[in-house]
Amino acid sequence: MGVKGVSKRTGRPAKVPGEKNTKEKIFDAAIDLFAERGYDGVSIRDIARAVGLTEGAVYRHYASKEDILNSIFAYVEKLLYSPPASGDSIETFADTMSFRDVLEGMPRFMMADPYMNKIARIMVFEMYHNDRIRDYFQRELFVRPVDETEALFRRQMELGKIRRCDPRALSTLYISSLVSWFFQAYIMGSGETPGPAALDKPLQVQIDLLTELLAPETGRN
Numbered sequence: 001m002g003v004k005g006v007s008k009r010t011g012r013p014a015k016v017p018g019e020k021n022t023k024e025k026i027f028d029a030a031i032d033l034f035a036e037r038g039y040d041g042v043s044i045r046d047i048a049r050a051v052g053l054t055e056g057a058v059y060r061h062y063a064s065k066e067d068i069l070n071s072i073f074a075y076v077e078k079l080l081y082s083p084p085a086s087g088d089s090i091e092t093f094a095d096t097m098s099f100r101d102v103l104e105g106m107p108r109f110m111m112a113d114p115y116m117n118k119i120a121r122i123m124v125f126e127m128y129h130n131d132r133i134r135d136y137f138q139r140e141l142f143v144r145p146v147d148e149t150e151a152l153f154r155r156q157m158e159l160g161k162i163r164r165c166d167p168r169a170l171s172t173l174y175i176s177s178l179v180s181w182f183f184q185a186y187i188m189g190s191g192e193t194p195g196p197a198a199l200d201k202p203l204q205v206q207i208d209l210l211t212e213l214l215a216p217e218t219g220r221n
Contacts, residue, residue, distance in 0.1 A: 023061040025051050027075075030068045035118035039069065039126050039133070073136055076119060079109055080140070081148070094155035099162050099214060102152050103207045106145070107178060111199050120186035141179060146171045162214040170214070177206045 020028070029050040033042040044065055048058045062068045094102070110116050123141075127134035150171035157164050185199050 022051070022053070022057070026053070026058055026061055027068065027071060030065075031072065031115055031118050031122070034069075034072075034122045034126075039065075039122065039130060069133075072119060072122070075115070077140065079113055079116075080106060081144070091155055094152045095159065099156055100207060100211050102149070102156070103174065103210060104203075107181065107203055110182070117186050120182070124183075124187050141182075142175065145175045145178070149174055160216055163216055165214070174210065177210075181206065 026047060030042070030047050033046055033050060037046075042065070044055050044058050047065075047068070048055045051058075062071070097105075123133060123137045127137045146168070150167050153162070153170050153174075154167040156162050157167060181203055184202065
């Protein structure tokens, strides 16, 4: 004889508030495994096992392992190049931001992201034997950032916010210094991301130098 008013619950357990959904868990596990073993050293079965799923359950969210890699690429691109929430153009962005704000923008996003350390390692270690990753790394870390910041610097020169010089050369110099910081912060260490203070200190030294060198004549001491 059953107890009145009590029914047996079946099916999936209720989702805990704030808990990541299944696709997000697969994404997280894939990043962990790719960073630890390399892209080619990880199978869909490995990812499924890490999340406690069947392979079929993984395939319901991602068509293939390459599809997961594409989602990682898209994540990085959105992180670094999403337009301002207001939808402002590059010109408007350059108009409203100080030179220091522009210089700090990209590294600030990188430092705030919990995945960046592992994604950086995936990109660097896999680019030597994965043409697609190498091409992506070259385009998104060296080519596109120079193009984007060149446009910002040129606009700020037009506005008199910084001294006039070759905006392409300035952009190349800035991105080169940023790449050096990136490698020191995310690649050359022990595998653990340094704390905010350790990340920020060498970055600010570079930014202080550039803001001083490029300050308009009227803004110099």
